[in-house]
Amino acid sequence: MSKKAAAVPRPRKKAEYEILFATRQASKGWQDLLATTHNAIVDAWDFLTKTPDLESPRNHRLKGELATVTHAGRTHDRWQHELTGGARVWFFIDGQVVHLIDVHTHHPNQTKS
Secondary structure: OOOOOOOOOOOOOOOOOEEEEOOHHHHHHHHHHHHHOHHHHHHHHHHHHHOOOOOEOOEEEOOHHHOEEEEOOEEEEOEEEEOHHHOEEEEEEEOOEEEEEEEEOOOOHHHOO
16 A cells, blocks of 8 residues: 555546646646635636536626637637636636636736726
């Protein structure tokens, strides 16, 4: 038996979306949020794997100059998922994959009115 136990990754149902980091910033921001708002980021994970394209007050497409993002030569709608404390997760959806492009620990200046 190994001395160090290995974490078991959460399995995904066939109908659920896969979540990938599209940028280093997204990975770092995710880790920062995991350390400070663990339950909120777990709830975000559950939402994004099940219904990332469900419009709601906390999950919606961005507007204006932030409305789209180009990745691998293709343009996608840019979405924002709002967490508690002003934290935001920006992502796009390609097939059954949610690509995290920015994870903000506070309300991003780009979307402040």
